[in-house]
Amino acid sequence: MKKLNNQRSHIGVKEKRIAEQLLGLHQHDNPHMRLPKYDYAGLRKGVVCTGCQSFMKHRSKKFFCSGCGIVEDTETAVMRSVDEYRFLFPDRKVTTKGIYEWCGMQGSSQKVRQILLNHFKRVGDGRSSYYVD
Ligand SMILES: [Zn+2]
Known part of the structure; x- marks a missing residue:
């Protein structure tokens, strides 16, 4: 025992x-x-579809997915991409130019600026301004 x-x-x-x-x-x-090793320059820019992970096309104020047909309004799509951007690049500042480029958008960046203003607090003025919570 x-x-x-x-x-x-x-x-x-x-x-x-x-x-x-x-x-x-x-x-x-x-x-x-x-997460595999990655850097900003090496990653493809654009908004990724929530349904099928394809890159979406930005046209007339909406994002369209040619893979599965999902349509998303620009603000929702951009904010989703801002979350990804901040997760992937915690050291990069959120700027209008940066998010505009990250989302692979066409035309004016004013829409991005407005969306960022709607959701964040702007720090500084002009080209060097960036956004924080
Ligand atoms: Zn899709």
């Missing part, structure tokens, strides 16, 4: 170690850690 008890406690310790190791491994499984 004593021998069995000892054995059991032995197994308990071993299991605990394995459990700890698995928990340790689990932390490495964090999606942030699994």
Whole structure:
């Protein structure tokens, strides 16, 4: 009986170690850690469709997906892309020019400026201005 008890406690310790190791491994499984290496210049610019992950086309104030047909208003699509931008590039400032480029938009960047003004607080003036929460 004593021998069995000892054995059991032995197994308990071993299991605990394995459990700890698995928990340790689990932390490495964090999606942030699994992102491949990337940089701003190397990533394709544009708004990605929520339905099928295709790049959407921007036309007449809407974003269209030719892959699955989803239509999204510019503000929703741009704000989604701002979230991605901030997640992927936490060190880059949110600027009108930056978001306009990131979204792969055509025509005037005034719409982007207005959307950013609607959702963020502008810091500074002119070309060097950027947006914060
Ligand atoms: Zn789509």
